[in-house]
Amino acid sequence: MRTKYNIKWYGLFSAILLVAAGLWSATATAQDTIKVGIITDRVGNSAAWAKPIEAGLELALSEINGAGGVLGKKIELVYESDQSKPDVSATKARKLIDAGVVAILSITNSPSTQQAQTVTMNAKMVHMTPANSAGYLTTKLKNPYFFQMGPLGSTQIRTLMAYNKKNNFKRVALVKDNSGLGTYLGKIFRQSLEAGGTKVVAEQTIEIGSTDAIPQMQKVRAAKPDAIYHSGIVVSAMATFFKAYHQLGLKQPVLGSFNLSIPKYLEVIPGMMEGVAFIDAYDPDKAQSKAFAAAYKKKHGKTPFSLPAYGYDGLKVLVSAIKRAGSTNNEKLRSAMAATKGYVGVLGAKGQSVNFTKNRAGFSVDGAVVRIIKKNTHGPVVHSGTKN
Amino acid sequence: MSRVWLSWLLGIVAIVALSLILEGYVGNLYRKLLLTVALCLSFNYLFGISGQLAFSHIAFYGIGAYGVVILTYKVGLPLPLAIIGAVISCGLLSFIVAVPATRLKGFYLALATLAFAQLFNVLLLQGGDITGGPEGISGFSAKGYFGVPSSGGAYTVVIAGILIFTFAILLLLDRSWFGRACRAIRDNEAAAEAMGVNIFRTKVAAFVVTSTLSGIAGISYAFADNYINPTVFTLEPLFLLLFMIIVGGTGRHAGAILGAVVLFLAPEMLEAWIGRHYLLGFGVVMVLVILFLPSGLIGLVDRFQDRLAAHGDRQ
Amino acid sequence: MEDFLELMVSVCEAGSIYGLVALAYQIVLRPTGIINFAAGEWAAIGAFAAVSFITWWKLPLIIGLPMCILAVGLVGWLTEVIAVQPLLKRDAPELSPVLSLLGMLIIYRETVSSVYGVDNLFVPMPFGFGRVELGSIAGTSQSFFIIITVVFSFTLVWLFFERTMWGKAFQAVAINRVAAALLGINLRLVTAMSFAIGGAVAGLAGVLLAPITSVHFLMGLPLAVKGFTALVIGGVGRVEGALLGGLLLAFVEKVTIRYAPIPSGLALGAPFLLLILFLLLRPSGLLRARGEQ
Numbered sequence: 001m002r003t004k005y006n007i008k009w010y011g012l013f014s015a016i017l018l019v020a021a022g023l024w025s026a027t028a029t030a031q032d033t034i035k036v037g038i039i040t041d042r043v044g045n046s047a048a049w050a051k052p053i054e055a056g057l058e059l060a061l062s063e064i065n066g067a068g069g070v071l072g073k074k075i076e077l078v079y080e081s082d083q084s085k086p087d088v089s090a091t092k093a094r095k096l097i098d099a100g101v102v103a104i105l106s107i108t109n110s111p112s113t114q115q116a117q118t119v120t121m122n123a124k125m126v127h128m129t130p131a132n133s134a135g136y137l138t139t140k141l142k143n144p145y146f147f148q149m150g151p152l153g154s155t156q157i158r159t160l161m162a163y164n165k166k167n168n169f170k171r172v173a174l175v176k177d178n179s180g181l182g183t184y185l186g187k188i189f190r191q192s193l194e195a196g197g198t199k200v201v202a203e204q205t206i207e208i209g210s211t212d213a214i215p216q217m218q219k220v221r222a223a224k225p226d227a228i229y230h231s232g233i234v235v236s237a238m239a240t241f242f243k244a245y246h247q248l249g250l251k252q253p254v255l256g257s258f259n260l261s262i263p264k265y266l267e268v269i270p271g272m273m274e275g276v277a278f279i280d281a282y283d284p285d286k287a288q289s290k291a292f293a294a295a296y297k298k299k300h301g302k303t304p305f306s307l308p309a310y311g312y313d314g315l316k317v318l319v320s321a322i323k324r325a326g327s328t329n330n331e332k333l334r335s336a337m338a339a340t341k342g343y344v345g346v347l348g349a350k351g352q353s354v355n356f357t358k359n360r361a362g363f364s365v366d367g368a369v370v371r372i373i374k375k376n377t378h379g380p381v382v383h384s385g386t387k388n
Numbered sequence: 389m390s391r392v393w394l395s396w397l398l399g400i401v402a403i404v405a406l407s408l409i410l411e412g413y414v415g416n417l418y419r420k421l422l423l424t425v426a427l428c429l430s431f432n433y434l435f436g437i438s439g440q441l442a443f444s445h446i447a448f449y450g451i452g453a454y455g456v457v458i459l460t461y462k463v464g465l466p467l468p469l470a471i472i473g474a475v476i477s478c479g480l481l482s483f484i485v486a487v488p489a490t491r492l493k494g495f496y497l498a499l500a501t502l503a504f505a506q507l508f509n510v511l512l513l514q515g516g517d518i519t520g521g522p523e524g525i526s527g528f529s530a531k532g533y534f535g536v537p538s539s540g541g542a543y544t545v546v547i548a549g550i551l552i553f554t555f556a557i558l559l560l561l562d563r564s565w566f567g568r569a570c571r572a573i574r575d576n577e578a579a580a581e582a583m584g585v586n587i588f589r590t591k592v593a594a595f596v597v598t599s600t601l602s603g604i605a606g607i608s609y610a611f612a613d614n615y616i617n618p619t620v621f622t623l624e625p626l627f628l629l630l631f632m633i634i635v636g637g638t639g640r641h642a643g644a645i646l647g648a649v650v651l652f653l654a655p656e657m658l659e660a661w662i663g664r665h666y667l668l669g670f671g672v673v674m675v676l677v678i679l680f681l682p683s684g685l686i687g688l689v690d691r692f693q694d695r696l697a698a699h700g701d702r703q
Numbered sequence: 704m705e706d707f708l709e710l711m712v713s714v715c716e717a718g719s720i721y722g723l724v725a726l727a728y729q730i731v732l733r734p735t736g737i738i739n740f741a742a743g744e745w746a747a748i749g750a751f752a753a754v755s756f757i758t759w760w761k762l763p764l765i766i767g768l769p770m771c772i773l774a775v776g777l778v779g780w781l782t783e784v785i786a787v788q789p790l791l792k793r794d795a796p797e798l799s800p801v802l803s804l805l806g807m808l809i810i811y812r813e814t815v816s817s818v819y820g821v822d823n824l825f826v827p828m829p830f831g832f833g834r835v836e837l838g839s840i841a842g843t844s845q846s847f848f849i850i851i852t853v854v855f856s857f858t859l860v861w862l863f864f865e866r867t868m869w870g871k872a873f874q875a876v877a878i879n880r881v882a883a884a885l886l887g888i889n890l891r892l893v894t895a896m897s898f899a900i901g902g903a904v905a906g907l908a909g910v911l912l913a914p915i916t917s918v919h920f921l922m923g924l925p926l927a928v929k930g931f932t933a934l935v936i937g938g939v940g941r942v943e944g945a946l947l948g949g950l951l952l953a954f955v956e957k958v959t960i961r962y963a964p965i966p967s968g969l970a971l972g973a974p975f976l977l978l979i980l981f982l983l984l985r986p987s988g989l990l991r992a993r994g995e996q
Contacts, residue, residue, distance in 0.1 A: 008965075022495075042663070042821075043666040043667065043816070043821075045921070047821035048821045048822045048823065051821070051822075081663075081664060084619070085619065085620065085624075086524075086613075086615065086617050086619055086620055087420065087609075087613065087620050090416070090613045090615075091413070091416050091417060091420060094412060094413040094415075094416040094446070095413040095416075097412070097413070097416075098412040098413040099413075109619075110523075111522070111523075111617040111619055112619075114523075114524065114526055114615055114617070115613050115615045115617065118613045118614050119416070119613070134523065136523045136526070137422055140523070140526045140527045141526055141527050142527075146554045149984050178510075178513060178968060178971055180513070180522035180617075180618065180619060181522070183513055183521060183522045183968070184521070184522045184523060187521065203966070203967065203973060204960075204967045205966075205967040205968045207925075207971045208925065209916075209922065209924075209929075210717070210916075210925075211716065211717040211720050211912060211915060211916065211923025212713050212716060212717060212846075212915065214710060214712075214713035214957065215710060215713065215957040215958070215960040215961035216704050216960055216961075216967060218709065218710060218961055219961055219967075222706070233857060235823040235917055235919065236823065236916035236917055236919060236922065237914065239916050239917050240915060240916055243832065243843065246832070246834070247834050247841075247842070247843050248709070249834065256955065264822060264823060267825050268824075268825045268917040269917070270498050270825075272832070365783065377849070433769075441798065455940075488983045489983075492982060492986065494738075494797065494798060494801075495738040495740075495798075495801055496935075496982060496986060499931055499932075499935070499978065499982065500978070500979055500982045500983070501980075502928070503932075503975040503976075503977075503978045503979045504979065506928070506975045507972050507976070507979075510968070510969065510971055510972040510975070511972075511989045513968065514968040514969050556947075558783030575798035627805065627809070630802070630805065631806070660960065665813065665817065667809060667813050668809070668810060668813035668814065668817070668971070670809060671806045671807070671808070671813060672806075672810060674802075674803075674805075674806035674809070675785075675786055675803050675806035675807060675810065678790070678799055678802055678803040678806065679786070679789050679803065680789075681788065682795065682799070691841060
């Protein structure tokens with residue numbers, strides 16, 4: 001019978017393939033660069049967001065290496081793509097660790113970062129996410145090696161609420177989409193709104209792939225809210241939201257998450273977002289932002305916004321920690337990261353800084369700003385922080 | 389000792405040895421590979437041998453994973469009971485799905501099970517505190533049970549054990565009258581019925597057994613990274629499973645194993661050249677295989693073996 | 704009441720799109736027995752074609768729209784030649800073409816994302832964006848454009864099948880392939896044409912949808928699922944069934960979200976429940992083909 005040979009063969013075959021895969025992926029450990037691993041997405045759901053973040057990383061890289069690198073060596077970025085799949089992200093994290101990186105930056109979605117974290121935690125490798133906003137990344141796993149620089153969902157909603165304090169909205173509607181991040185942010189928004197005494201009179205979910213959001217927005221209209229908070233993140237669902245908003249003649253102010261800081265929306269639904277207020281981590285009037293924007297334009301030929309800034313600051317913070325640690329040893333690097341305080345980068349409101357000494361989620365609670373869309377562009381900062 | 393037993397023993401020893409030797413990235417890959425092979429074997433039995441194209445396989449993988457974690461950490465059952473509970477849940481749910489669904493033929497069964505899988509996903513996302521919603525469930529581990537830490541080579545042996553268990557069950561079923569009945573139904577339902585096969589019971593049994601095996605693999609997945617999240621249990625991985633068994637050779641266990649190994653490792657190894665386009669490659673290979681190589685890669689291997697044997701005979 | 708009428712316009716708009724996709728399935732399914740799950744990707748290709756012709760080349764709609772439809776029709780025809788014809792020729796098992804079309808689904812999606820990138824792309828609304836009110840019925844200009852175009856297309860297709868020789872040939876092949884061949888009908892041509900016309904119809908759905916939701920390489924799969932659900936509901940036997948199925952699906956979907964007292968996240972499961980119900984209770988759909996009782 002043929003089958004019995006095949007079991008042996010495949011065992012052998014797989015072993016050979018696996019060893020080959022292992023050898024193949026083991027890059028020669030050249031001692032003349034410091035490797036930083038980047039888990040990105042080139043093909044899946046987060047690809048559109050990871051690309052600009054990579055552009056920011058590349059700008060930071062060229063500046064750091066142009067100034068001679070750190071500890072006498074140049075930085076090398078090693079990219080792995082996780083397709084926004086959490087289990088693949090964990091495997092890629094392991095691959096990067098084996099490839100000899102000193103730290104890993106995750107720039108895809110929060111669940112992927114979380115699953116990758118289970119691997120980096122065991123390996124005691126410094127792991128950072130520059131842009132993820134999920135609060136559970138630093139609370140669910142007691143991992144002292146993990147740091148988060150993105151504005152937490154709770155920070156975002158509290159900033160929006162502070163901005164609205166003078167308006168005293170008592171009843172609001174909450175609209176989200178059925179993506180992972182959209183649903184999660186919706187939950188956080190609701191918790192904070194209710195904790196602040198605001199009543200959520202309607203909560204609606206727009207399905208990704210739906211052709212319009214009329215029934216959801218009709219329900220919102222019927223509830224007569226004072227304002228509409230939107231925590232969704234998927235472009236097509238957002239497009240249907242704004243179309244329904246206008247079609248149904250809604251006039252309530254719309255307040256969005258940090259997702260609306262992405263200029264793609266202005267291209268795809270032009271003219272429909274006038275007056276919409278959104279959270280940003282990027283203030284283009286800050287001195288650091290101006291310098292960053294000039295350098296970015298020179299290198300990439302485009303105007304930057306929040307996403308490249310996350311990548312830029314992320315790498316710079318990591319490198320500053322390497323410098324302070326004086327070595328790439330895991331423990332020393334971790335201590336240096338955890339001691340980061342008062343780092344003023346491109347991100348964050350004026351006067352705010354990154355601080356990991358109190359909380360591994362280092363984006364300042366008062367670091368988010370509110371901007372308004374005017375004449376189909378992102379207007380200047382009108383409010384910052386959680387105090388009024 | 390007969391040759392069959394000897395080669396089984398050698399195979400098991402090889403798989404277990406690799407589990408203990410390989411570590412780091414390759415070890416992580418190996419672990420995921422073992423799970424993929426287990427899933428392919430059971431999916432192949434369902435589709436290739438019983439002729440039921442069902443899109444619910446990954447959903448049961450998820451029911452197993454979420455089941456054991458919820459029962460242990462939300463309900464508070466001890467791990468062994470939670471595992472049994474999760475297995476029973478898979479069995480029951482797959483039975484409930486199978487009874488009405490197996491009446492449907494061809495792609496209609498696929499669509500009904502796809503709807504079930506999508507509903508499962510909606511429930512996961514909306515499950516709030518029970519399923520963790522979009523955050524998933526993290527921060528747990530199976531440490532302390534059975535004295536086996538849930539990371540590292542020792543746990544890989546556990547997964548390898550599940551793979552061997554899955555393979556053994558499927559092989560036993562396949563070689564019995566049950567396997568013959570499944571194939572008979574797949575090839576010609578009317579003729580099978582005329583020969584006295586109870587179509588309904590056989591189909592339901594095949595569905596329940598394979599889905600439960602998928603759930604058992606899911607239980608072991610939960611502790612592989614100690615994190616479960618709805619995004620892992622969507623439609624995409626199922627398409628990949630389908631590709632694997634078609635490219636490997638539908639209906640043949642060896643084909644399922646070969647397809648899983650090749651299509652799982654190919655993107656890792658070819659990443660330097662084709663990078664993100666590996667998915668396109670999969671689609672092309674799948675279409676080419678269906679058009680020109682209907683018996684799959686295993687068909688090629690068979691022909692190669694035949695030629696070797698013929699060559700040997702001549703001498 | 705006004706709300707309800709406005710909702711009905713949205714139902715008609717969404718139902719028309721679903722109906723078009725269902726029709727694309729049906730046109731291929733009836734003469735060949737093949738379920739083409741790549742129909743959603745055909746719609747996506749139509750949307751990307753609109754990006755090229757209408758957004759980038761700035762062609763006026765009157766030229767751009769037919770060009771998009773032709774483009775996807777061509778893709779449909781090529782699909783048949785590459786992925787289906789060789790299987791039919793060698794009498795492959797029934798499920799083989801379905802599986803090879805699943806492979807084509809991935810090929811389409813990845814090719815499109817390689818060529819157009821991973822970002823969302825913009826297609827302008829042909830008649831601008833504005834609220835249009837006809838008495839107490841209200842919608843946007845695009846809503847009415849979609850409804851009118853789809854009704855027109857369905858009428859065309861219906862006339863084709865019921866009143867032309869070619870259409871009759873299609874029906875004959877659908878009823879009995881062997882008999883049709885014996886009557887001298889060119890099976891090869893009918894199969895190729897069914898894929899081409901199916902492609903054109905699906906492409907139209909994509910072009911109509913593009914200005915509303917923007918164009919993204921992952922937009923095909925949800926449409927494929929919705930379209931198939933509409934087909935199951937409406938019945939495979941008649942052209943009108945596809946539109947009816949689409950409208951009923953949209954109706955259940957939107958009325959559940961609007962009026963059902965359950966969290967809106969759960970309401971998104973309604974279409975799947977509906978699909979399961981129909982598959983179990985009435986798999987032949989609402990409308991039976993002529994000649995069946």
